[in-house]
Amino acid sequence: MLTERELQISPTVQESVLHNTKVLTTLHNLTASLFGVGAGILGLESYPGFLFYFLFSLLTSVLVYAFRVRPGIIKEAQSSGSSGMQRYFRGSMELWTGGLIEGLSGFVLTWTLFYGLVRA
Amino acid sequence: MTWISKSVTGLGLLFLAHACYSAYEHSALHSTSTASLSSTAAHTAITSTSSSLPIDISIETLVAVFTVCLGLVLGTPELRPIQWRVWAGQIEREGEAGFTNIDGQVDKDYVGNPFRVLESRPGFVDIRKQRKEFAEWVREGGGIDEAKKS
Numbered sequence: 001m002l003t004e005r006e007l008q009i010s011p012t013v014q015e016s017v018l019h020n021t022k023v024l025t026t027l028h029n030l031t032a033s034l035f036g037v038g039a040g041i042l043g044l045e046s047y048p049g050f051l052f053y054f055l056f057s058l059l060t061s062v063l064v065y066a067f068r069v070r071p072g073i074i075k076e077a078q079s080s081g082s083s084g085m086q087r088y089f090r091g092s093m094e095l096w097t098g099g100l101i102e103g104l105s106g107f108v109l110t111w112t113l114f115y116g117l118v119r120a
Numbered sequence: 121m122t123w124i125s126k127s128v129t130g131l132g133l134l135f136l137a138h139a140c141y142s143a144y145e146h147s148a149l150h151s152t153s154t155a156s157l158s159s160t161a162a163h164t165a166i167t168s169t170s171s172s173l174p175i176d177i178s179i180e181t182l183v184a185v186f187t188v189c190l191g192l193v194l195g196t197p198e199l200r201p202i203q204w205r206v207w208a209g210q211i212e213r214e215g216e217a218g219f220t221n222i223d224g225q226v227d228k229d230y231v232g233n234p235f236r237v238l239e240s241r242p243g244f245v246d247i248r249k250q251r252k253e254f255a256e257w258v259r260e261g262g263g264i265d266e267a268k269k270s
């Protein structure tokens with residue numbers, strides 16, 4: 001966690017933090033219901049279904065890292081010293097595990113819906 | 121970038137719909153065939169329908185989910201640097217071009233340089249020079265009275 005002293009030395013932009021969090025939350029909500037559709041079609045039950053969700057959420061985070069975070073880091077590394085994930089997020093866990101809990105309800109919703117639809 | 125993400129997402133959704141319909145048809149066909157084959161062994165029929173999905177439908181579902189996911193990630197707006205120095209440097213270097221959304225328009229919450237007011241303010245007023253001018257004007261006898269007389 002950032003202390004007040006570190007915040008004064010290198011201040012953060014609140015609007016950008018909000019923007020990044022909003023982008024991640026929207027993406028995770030959308031993809032969670034999509035993964036529910038996939039799990040329902042595959043007919044997964046109990047633990048394999050949740051494992052499916054966690055694996056694909058991690059895959060989404062990897063894709064975000066590859067397509068959105070990585071180009072910025074590379075571009076910055078050419079101009080000045082590299083700073084990694086600190087450029088876009090306060091901590092790296094914010095990207096990897098940020099949207100897991102928010103998307104879980106949407107996932108279970110569409111999972112049960114499509115499980116019932118396909119195996120009527 | 122926008123048409124790429126939209127086409128990839130649409131392709132993935134098409135695959136997903138096809139996989140869903142295939143799974144539905146398979147389960148319907150499987151349940152009717154097993155029910156007609158063995159009406160006595162109802163228990164085994166139920167267990168076999170839940171476990172046996174053909175491998176091609178499974179693979180199609182996984183590929184479709186991955187494709188839609190890729191399309192959605194490609195469609196997300198650019199992230200913004202949260203450190204003030206990096207963010208301000210990007211504003212100085214790129215201006216509005218660095219904060220456009222996918223459609224090529226500037227984002228609604230783009231604020232620009234937060235110190236623009238400070239950069240365009242007038243310089244300091246030389247109050248001593250103004251006092252000197254005022255003193256000369258008074259020494260000449262006041263401009264307004266002369267202006268009235270003449």
